[in-house]
Amino acid sequence: MGIILDTNVIIQGEKGAFDLAHWMDKYGDESLQIAAVSVAELWHGMERASHHHRPVREQFITAVVDVLAILPYTGATALEHARIWAELESTGKMISYYDLIVAATALEHGSAVATFNVRHFKVIKGLKVIEPA
Numbered sequence: 572m573g574i575i576l577d578t579n580v581i582i583q584g585e586k587g588a589f590d591l592a593h594w595m596d597k598y599g600d601e602s603l604q605i606a607a608v609s610v611a612e613l614w615h616g617m618e619r620a621s622h623h624h625r626p627v628r629e630q631f632i633t634a635v636v637d638v639l640a641i642l643p644y645t646g647a648t649a650l651e652h653a654r655i656w657a658e659l660e661s662t663g664k665m666i667s668y669y670d671l672i673v674a675a676t677a678l679e680h681g682s683a684v685a686t687f688n689v690r691h692f693k694v695i696k697g698l699k700v701i702e703p704a
Contacts, residue, residue, distance in 0.1 A: 572699075573602035575677045576639065577686035578609040578669070580703055582616070585631045589687075594703050595638070605639040606676040608669050642676050651675035655695055666691040674698055 584591025595603060613636070617628045644652075652675035659665045666674075670688070674695045677684045683699035684692050692700045 573604045573640070573680060573682035574598060574701060575604045575606055575642065575673060575680075575682045575684050576609070577673055577684055577688060577692075578612045579687045580685050581605075581609070581613060581632075581635055583687060584635070585628065589703065591635070602682075603639050604642050604680070604682055605636065606673045607641055607643050608672040608676075610636055610641055612669060642680055642682075644672065644676070645679070648672070648675050648679050651679050658696075659694060664694045666694065 580589065580594075581591065583589035584594075613632045617625060617632055620628045652672055655675055655678075656665075656671055659671070670691050673684060674692060676682075678695075678698060683701050685701045685703050686692055687702065689700050689702045692698060
């Protein structure tokens with residue numbers, strides 16, 4: 572089973588609030604992945620960074636993303652995304668659109684999601700959620 576890293580796990584690693592490298596080493600035998608939408612979120616953060624912090628952020632993102640399998644948004648992802656979106660919307664448990672895409676990507680690939688935002692992802696039926704420690 573693969574493990575998709577949510578954007579917040581990588582951001583906490585960049586901030587030094589979480590030892591991302593050590594955690595990733597722990598899961599070396601697992602297939603560590605990232606959803607394409609999370610890559611966009613990370614690059615967006617780099618684009619908005621101050622002139623001083625931008626090169627550091629760019630180097631960190633590049634180093635992390637280079638070792639993760641990037642899972643694209645496909646037609647199958649779109650179908651899963653729409654299913655989850657409709658279900659959560661109808662039950663009043665809606666989460667952010669990017670989290671929906673991460674979850675849909677995970678379900679499509681049979682992967683778990685590693686996140687510090689467990690509360691959001693736990694509402695999705697059939698999704699395995701890991702809180703990094």
